[in-house]
Amino acid sequence: MNFSSYQFTPLEQYICELYEHLAIRSPHQLDMIDIAAKLNVWLHFADIRSTAIERNGVYSIIIDRRLSRQxxxxxxxxxLGHVL
Structure with missing residues (x-):
């Protein structure tokens, strides 16, 4: 496959720009905790359904810790899509 002619979708382009803004240049830099911290989003793991919350301009994401890592x-x- 020739990737040089591939056209990014608007979502893919947005994600590429987000990674660039966060100085993420390789897969080993993909870390939920680090990404959330760089975006000033509180990240929590709990035994409840995953959700995003905004209170008084403060954003939080709760991830269901009972789920697999994937x-x-x-x-x-x-x-994060809801937050952004």
Missing amino acids: QQWQEFGHE
Whole structure:
């Protein structure tokens, strides 16, 4: 596959720009806690359904710790989308 001719979707372009803004340049830098901290979002893990909350301009994401690591990442991405 020739990636040089690939056209990013608007969402993909937004994510690339977000990673650039956060100085994320390689996969080993992908860390939920670090990303949340860089975005000034409180990140919590609890035995409840994942959700995003905003109170008085303060954003929090709660991730269901009963989920697998892969599912937690999916939930984090979903909830972060609400925050952003």
